Amino acid sequence: MTEIEFQHYLSTAIKEYAKNKIDAGTWTNENAFKNANASFKELLPAGIKTANTFFYSITFQADTVGYIWFASYRDNPLMAFIYDFKIYDNFQNKGFGSKALQLTTQEAKLKGFSSIALHVFGSNKRAIHVYEKNGFTTTDITMQKKL
Template sequence: MLKIMPMSPNHFQKYMDFAVNEYATEKIAAGTWTAETAQKNSQLTYDRLLPNGLATPDNFFYSIFKNSEIIGYIWFGTDNENASTAFIFDFEIYKTYQNSGFGSKTLELVSNEAKNMGFTSLGLHVFGSNSRAIHVYQKSGFNITDIKMQKQL
């Protein structure tokens, strides 16, 4: 049985250690940041978004459980441009559990959770090179709202 539960402080610290590095790596791969600045930029981004860590208001961190085992995480919060929209800042199903429908099911659980909190829509960002995630999001009812493009010179 799949369920989401509020993230424990211990899991949050492990998540933060991983997430800052992962975000820097993704931004380098996307061509947005250089290898020299990525780690610092990533840490600054997380510090800005989460000045009080797990206790930052309007941010919700969940561990994703299959039975009693954590198989991923999801972080969403109030969108800074529209308070009625919940925005997924980060979401991952661990590699071992991918391609089993857990991503789609988690999005359904989070949609219900956000709706119960009073949000009227759910948004997210996905890197253009992440075709697997794009497929899952579109299958789950997400539509493209903006496209940012870049050309290498």
């Protein structure tokens, strides 16, 4: 991913992350954007040049079909953690997600990681299906009940 692509990514990713956290009931509308912005600043203190952080644009022919960001997990440096991954809507259900995960797994292995992990919102059934199909298994579950 280029610096220009990264800046475009950031302009939408922080807002999208805040919305996902609101939809999941984790954050309130009042503090979601502030929390999302703080999370990105903590994870990316040097932006795209943050050490042990890897951003890729996913392309097919002349089209950018999505992106993926993974980095060394702060609690376990031998684990690569996928912090963000998206295949744009008009390119979904065409195998791009599975192929991107396969290539990311290979890349993480080449970089010396022994495992790869990610977080997925429980309501994202499509993503869960793709991750399970590509060998990811559940390690933790957070559950919530509306009152």
